[in-house]
Amino acid sequence: MPYIEFKNVCKEYKMGEIIIKALDSANFSIEKGELVVIVGPSGAGKTTALNILGGMDQVTSGDVIVDNKNIAKLKNKELIKYRREDIGFVFQFYNLVQNLTAIENVELATQICKDSIDPSEVMDKVGLKDRKNNFPSQLSGGEQQRVAIARAIAKNPKLLLCDEPTGALDYKTGKQILKLLQDTARKENMTVLIITHNAAIAPMADKIIRFKNGTAESCEINNNPKPVEEIEW
């Protein structure tokens, strides 16, 4: 029994009269502690899959099992609880609360969690020991993304979901962020999902899922994931 399993997940959006199928019978599974990279072109349905997995969106049909729990069947409030306790999200545009300092952004997440990690500790971990009391506007993009990651992992989630975490970053910074994610997955034994349109970073993953036209086209296990430092693109 895999830790995470997508079973025939369909997701349809109604845009007026047109029905768009974002996910069309997507099936894949992820084991606990795996670093998964989901790749595919724009509009392939990878973000939709991530949103569903993150409890931000609901399926039209199908089951999504996370740690023996079918989150496709959860009600709104249970979904919030699921997001609150089991999920850590990292966005392309960081989505930090501008009005809060770096550490406060982390606190924003930890104050609602039971098994949270000390924000200060997490800040140290993501390498922002000296930037704790800076406001997002005073931080660089990479630093902001680090704060975002810190906010996500401070909740001590079962799943860390990252939607194009390097999309707004330059190459070098992007690499550092990926490194941080990889390290986190390894060190904390955390299940991490990274969405990217950049297939080049796929070798860093334990599992690579390729999306196309709303389905997981392939799902290959990488027995020798490369450290991020070795990946070039």
Added chain:
Amino acid sequence: MKIKKALLKDSFKEIKASYKRFISIMLMALLGVGFFAGLRATSPDMVNSIDSYYKNQNVYDIEVVSTLGLTNEDIEALKQIENVGEVYGTYSQDGLVKDGEKETVTKILTLDDVNKPVLIEGTMPQNASECLVEEKFLTDNNKKIGDTIQIESKLEMAEGEDLDELVQEASGNESEEVSQEASANEKEEVSQEASANETEEVSQEANNGTSETEPEEIATETSDEQNYLKNQTLKIVGTVESPLYISRERGTSRLGSGQINSYIYVTKDNINQEVYTEIYIKLKNSDEYKTSTNSYEKYVEETKNNIEAIKEERENARYQELIDEANQKIAEAEEELNSERQKGESQIQEAEQKIQDGKNQIANAEKEIAQNEKEANSKFSSSQSQINSAKEALTKSEKEYNSNKATLETVFKEAENQKKTLQENIENVNTSLEQVNASYLELTEKLEMKDLPEEEKLALEKSKTELETKKSELETTKTTLEKNLTELENKVSEGKQELKQASSKIQSAKLEIEKQEKALQTAKSQTNAQIASAKQELETSKQEIKSGEEDLEASKLEFNQKIQEAEGKLIDAKEEVKKIENPVWYILDRKQNSGYSSFVQDTESIENLSLVFPVVFFAIAILVSLTSMTRMVEEQRQEIGTLKALGYNKFQISIKYIIYSSLACIIGGIIGMNIGFQLLPRIIWDMYEMMYNMPEFLVQFDIANATLGLALIYICIVGATLYSILRELRQTPANLLRPKSPKLGKRVLLERITFIWKRLNFSHKVTIRNIFRYKKRFLMTIIGIFGCTSLILAGFGLKDSISKILPYQYEKIFNYDMQVALKNTLTQEQIENVKNSLKSNDKVLDIVESYMLSGTANYNESQEDVQIIIPDNIEEMKKVINLIDLNTEEEINLPNDGVVITDKLSQLLGVKVGDTIKIKDSNDVEKEVKVSNIAENYIYHYVYMSKEYYQNLYQEEYSTNVIFVKDNNLSEEEEQEISKNLISMNEVSTVQLSKTIMKTLDDTMNSLNYVVIILIVSAGLLAFVVLYNLANVNISERIRELATIKVLGFYDREVYSYVTRETILLTVIGILLGLVGGYFLNFYIIGTCEIDMLRFVKIIDPISYLYAILITVAFTIIVNIFTYFALKKIDMIGSLKSVE
């Protein structure tokens, strides 16, 4: 410049896309224009309504009232004046409608072509026995159309009538009485014999005379007080509304409780009075003017001045007329009196003559009696003298007789003596004889004796013979003697006989005399008795004449007295004529009609209000549209940048937003003005309708205000839009295309105060930092809440302020329960009379005398009507009037070198302590006085002056004309009882009960609740629009942040409190500020709406603060509920996907 089609299309698409924003701007415009137009139109609508009402009912422009009535000559004179159109002479007077025990004081009006009442139900009266009443009268008295009522109303046409009465009394009455007296005397016919009956008749007549006059007097008294109405029993044929009484106020009366309850219309031919009580004037072309407008008032004022010019002349004419009339009446009365007096006097003279005649006759009779007496007496005396002479003769003969008798007596005595001697001799003889006889006998015996010696016998015989001789001798002697004796005896008896004869003669003479004397005596006594009775009779006659005389004298006295009285009354009447004051004309206009003037004042207050409230709405509209449009522009920053980069100019770019906001503004504005014009005036009118009776309220579409309102809101909203768009457009396209750098997070000042900051939990820190981050929204929220709270508080405060006026004035300042106005020129005794009547009531606590007069106070250009109060005793006054210094709250003592004026007066005149103002009393006497203090006061203006100061100033004696009465917590009914008793006193003019004043005013003030409701509703709408708009802006501006925390797993409630914690804090701040703002807004509104006559109390009840808070909180909660659902609906994915 041609607007590109694509842009227009874009505008409409934009509206569709952001309909919420569009609606919120539209709503703002709707509210702003609606309130502005509606409120602004209310006052003109009210003025139009009353104007059309007054025009339809042909209501007067100018009213002329005179203290002594008005005549047709006055009407003619008025018609000559420029601009004077129709002139109507009408009648009005107070009357009592009696229904069993119940008395209703009514104003009796006459139907005329001027001030026509509006027939509500029934028909117009056809004759003098029908009348119209007001609806209220029917309900109050439980009557219906068709019922009859009984009206009591006395003619009371001023002094002229009093004079008439006096004159009538002086002439008619008295002369009648006198003539009666005289006629009573006339009947006295003194008889020749001064008969008792006749005089009795006189006194009886006299008695009858006086007793007869009494009922006569009573009769004349009742017939004197004539009725004002010919028909006192009237049938109600319909109900009306009078344009003269549009308010509930019906005025005061001298009758009953002193308060007029209702009015009643009768036909003109039912009025029993010649002179008009008032004249109503319609001005030429007055229909071209709208009532209460400046041009109308100017027109009226000009004509009033023209009337003013003939005022004195007409007053004098009327005065002269009255004087002439009175003088003529007096002259007639005088003449009549004189003729009556002459008649009476001549009759009295006649009576006196008759009495004199009687007296003379009595005197004659007396004389006659005396003569008779004398005659009788002389007769008596002559017979007496005869008797006397007879007596004399008798006496003489008696004397003679007596002397004869005496001689005879002596003779007799002699004879007696002789007789005696003779008898003695005879005796002796007899004895000798006897001896002889005895010796003889013895001799004989002895001779016979046988034994006898003869010698002896012869001796004896011898002796015997001797004896026998002797005896014979003796016998002879004896015979001679006896013969002598008989002779003598005969002689004596003869004499005696003679004497006896003489004596009997005398005796008979004596008897005769006695008889005569007795006869004379009887005659005399008879005569005397006759005379006496005659005399007595005469005496009675005399007595009767005397009593008749006395009666006459009494009658004369009475007559004289009555004549004197009549003369006195004539003098009084003349005095009264002298006292006839010059009649005074009062030239009034509609403003003096209490209903009309309070109506116009109300329209002015609304006008003032309509200036205040829309300002608040416009201010809010600006803020709301500014935030909304700024947000919109910000959201479309990239689009603007793209357009700019594409080469569109500023105008073309901004046209979209201008169209957007213009459309919102115009649509909202047009809807708003239509709602506003219909709804607001009607709502406000609904509340005023409780106070005013007007058949129709006219709502109109006021183009001017509509345009103005729309223009103002357009400027506000589109201006705000332009401002935000132009601010963006200043930036370069490149800048615009880049996402707007998010607002920088900043540390707030509070963080530096670490000991507080540390104690705050995380979410509070966030809240505080957010508040300071979004300063515009922070301000908006606070201003919105502030506006809401302050409007509500001002509404409640206004109510508090106004509802406090009465208790403050009538409980705090004026402590008395009754104000008893006395008539003018009462004597001290009469004043005491009233006081005693009050004092006799043990429920009356204090009686304070005062002198009150009305006048004006002037300072520089300002002038105000005032009441001047001069207390008899300053200390006493403190029991009923509290003079409190406005600033120090301390009691003011009336000084002797200045006056104390009331607060509002000082404000209106612009006077402060130490200034000198001019006071003009009703006689136009102007005096300069120093203001020494300013006292708290709420209703009307007063000037207080000490008695000493007044007397020094005016050089006039103080005289009480008002008595303030404080009682022992009596109920209104008990007070009314006292009031009724007072009113019935001749000295009392009016009685005002503080309780009644309070009650009537209180009813009026209750309608202010509607103002409060309007304020609350508008404040609520305001609060709602603002808060809702802000919440929307808040959410849209922070959507990413909110989506983030939702993603982080915040429960809906947590998200809600994350956002609303700020709102709540801002609301609290807004409320607190609003309470302060409301406090001042209240004072501002009070200041704007305050009527010149009133000082609103600057007070807000604590409960009102609570209400303001609760209502604001309630509105906030409603908005927050909307927010809650809006937050729940936030789409996390959509929000987070886009680039900011």
